[in-house]
Amino acid sequence: MARKVLSLDLADARRIIAAGERKAIEMHIPYNSAVVDAGGGLLTHVRMDGAWLGSVDIAINKAWTARAFDTSTEDLARWAQSGQQGFGLNTTNGSRVVIFGGGIPVKLEGAVVGAVGASGGSVEEDVVVARAALAGFGI
Numbered sequence: 001m002a003r004k005v006l007s008l009d010l011a012d013a014r015r016i017i018a019a020g021e022r023k024a025i026e027m028h029i030p031y032n033s034a035v036v037d038a039g040g041g042l043l044t045h046v047r048m049d050g051a052w053l054g055s056v057d058i059a060i061n062k063a064w065t066a067r068a069f070d071t072s073t074e075d076l077a078r079w080a081q082s083g084q085q086g087f088g089l090n091t092t093n094g095s096r097v098v099i100f101g102g103g104i105p106v107k108l109e110g111a112v113v114g115a116v117g118a119s120g121g122s123v124e125e126d127v128v129v130a131r132a133a134l135a136g137f138g139i
Contacts, residue, residue: 005038006038006108006109006111006113007037007038007039007113007114008035008036008037008038008043008106008113008114009037009043010043010044012035012043012114012137013035013037013043013044013114014044015136015137016033016035016106016116016133016134016136016137017033017035017044017046017133018136019132019133019134019135019136019137020033020116020118020129020130020132020133020136021033021046021048022132022136023128023129023132023133023136024048024118024120024129027121027125027128027129029120029121029125029129030047030048030049030050030051030052030120031048031051031055031059031118031119031120031121031129032045032046032047032048032051032052032055032056032058032059032060032118032119032120033045033046033059033116033117033118033129033133034046034059034060034062034063034116034117034118035063035106035114035115035116035117036060036063036064036067036114036115036117037113037114038067038111038112038113038114039067040064040067040068040115042060042063042064043114045059045060048120051120052119052120055119055120056119058098058102058117058119059102059117059118059119059120060117061096061097061098061103061117062098062102062103062117062118062119062126062130063103063114063115063116063117064096064103064115064117065096065097065098065099065103065115065117066103066104066105066115066116066117067105067112067114067115068093068097069097070105070112071105072101072103072104072105073098073099073100073101073102073103073104073117074100074101074102074103074104074123074127076089076097076098076099077099077100077101080099086099098117100123100126101123101124101126101127101130102117102118102119102123102126102127102129102130103115103116103117103118103130104116104130104131104134106134106137116130116133116134117130118130118133
């Protein structure tokens with residue numbers, strides 16, 4: 001039986017990225033931002049002028065992680081600490097799982113339709129940029 005799957009598309013991803021960029025500019029921090037679709041596939045990645053090269057994969061993997069586990073990477077950070085049941089999670093999936101803030105799932109009509117990832121500042125700043133990206137999208 002076929003089901004209709006809601007997913008972000010490229011136009012959505014561009015709006016999300018643009019909102020995150022506006023926040024990064026306001027903060028005077030060059031950012032890498034990424035958006036994945038409902039299947040975790042990369043829709044778009046943007047590296048602002050001067051943003052760290054090392055943050056390219058981090059932003060993409062934050063978005064993928066948020067979609068793969070349908071939770072923010074900020075929440076995963078608490079769950080994956082030493083002594084917690086998710087400890088070691090970041091060593092799975094080819095070490096693609098990111099367990100610090102900056103990745104947030106995008107939900108529409110109660111379903112996860114994609115995710116955003118931001119990397120370029122401190123973890124707290126990454127969370128601010130990712131939240132701004134979602135807010136600019138209308139979430």
